Amino acid sequence: MKRKLLLGSLLCALALRADADPGATRVARWPGDAQAAFLLMFDDSWPSHFQVAAPELAKRGLTATFYINPGKGEYQKFRGEWESNVWQQGMAYGVHTMTHKGVKDPANADWEIGECARIIRGIAPGTATRLLSYGQPGVGKGAWNITAPQLDELLQKHRLISRPPFTGHGAVYHLKTTAEMLALADQAIAKGGLEYLVIHGVERINPKGSYQDFWALKQDVFLPLLDGLKERRERGALWIADHIAAHQYERERDTAAVQILAATGRTISVRLTCQADPQRYDQPLTLVTSLPAAWRQCRVTQGTNQFCRVTTGQEVRYPAQPNGTPITLEPVD
Numbered sequence: 001m002k003r004k005l006l007l008g009s010l011l012c013a014l015a016l017r018a019d020a021d022p023g024a025t026r027v028a029r030w031p032g033d034a035q036a037a038f039l040l041m042f043d044d045s046w047p048s049h050f051q052v053a054a055p056e057l058a059k060r061g062l063t064a065t066f067y068i069n070p071g072k073g074e075y076q077k078f079r080g081e082w083e084s085n086v087w088q089q090g091m092a093y094g095v096h097t098m099t100h101k102g103v104k105d106p107a108n109a110d111w112e113i114g115e116c117a118r119i120i121r122g123i124a125p126g127t128a129t130r131l132l133s134y135g136q137p138g139v140g141k142g143a144w145n146i147t148a149p150q151l152d153e154l155l156q157k158h159r160l161i162s163r164p165p166f167t168g169h170g171a172v173y174h175l176k177t178t179a180e181m182l183a184l185a186d187q188a189i190a191k192g193g194l195e196y197l198v199i200h201g202v203e204r205i206n207p208k209g210s211y212q213d214f215w216a217l218k219q220d221v222f223l224p225l226l227d228g229l230k231e232r233r234e235r236g237a238l239w240i241a242d243h244i245a246a247h248q249y250e251r252e253r254d255t256a257a258v259q260i261l262a263a264t265g266r267t268i269s270v271r272l273t274c275q276a277d278p279q280r281y282d283q284p285l286t287l288v289t290s291l292p293a294a295w296r297q298c299r300v301t302q303g304t305n306q307f308c309r310v311t312t313g314q315e316v317r318y319p320a321q322p323n324g325t326p327i328t329l330e331p332v333d
């Protein structure tokens, strides 16, 4: 009898603690409630990108943004790889201008930037208005002949978002070892922020060639880097994304609001809104909702999307579309 009473009061205490605020919902800082975000970027459409980088990324379920130059010789020689191979392995493309030779004047810049964006949007499926990442190419002195406001105008016109700067983030150029590169990821994890690495060539071992691509990153640095990123992702520390997905998530998250419409022992209903333009910002956000203690499994429904989630520590996390229909959570008995 005494034992029963003790058990009863213990359960009650647990329930009281977990039930303190059922329905309370926060927007996760990064998808899947990862602690930080990390971006890999590959510049200049080098052959080692489709020969080595993309397959090694895909093998580990990682993605990256490849900043391509469709008017450059290396690209044109292997156009088929870019048109029907690399993106199909889950990789994103960014605008790095057509030729990488600079811009003569505003009209030439419009072609260098706009034509590259048009080609990318034509290769991988997606809406014509979707955002693309823009990586400013490094060119020789006197080869970049438009002003910063003229560039901004072109980025707006072609719906491009500038990636963060190369400074301090270049593999081989600034960062040489796997440890230095993974330290960037660990800094992001410590701060809950975003870090990134810009890579040019990757060492070719197979297929053998008589030369290596520009600033080729050794495979014995590159492959352990990918393994280290994968390990951090698997323990929930990192979200590895392409630049636009990260930009969209940040913009939506920073303007998001959650309204609790109902929170009872049998149902929770929340509404997620955000201020970002839904035509260009359509990433689902991850929500984390506190549940009543008795819920072990939870059915989450938003419009026609429905899925079940096992709850962890009286919380459930799930993807939700901002500005859609309300999201309903119910226990699965």
Ligand SMILES: [Zn+2]
Pocket: 043, 044, 096, 100, 136, 137, 138
């Ligand atoms: Zn470049």
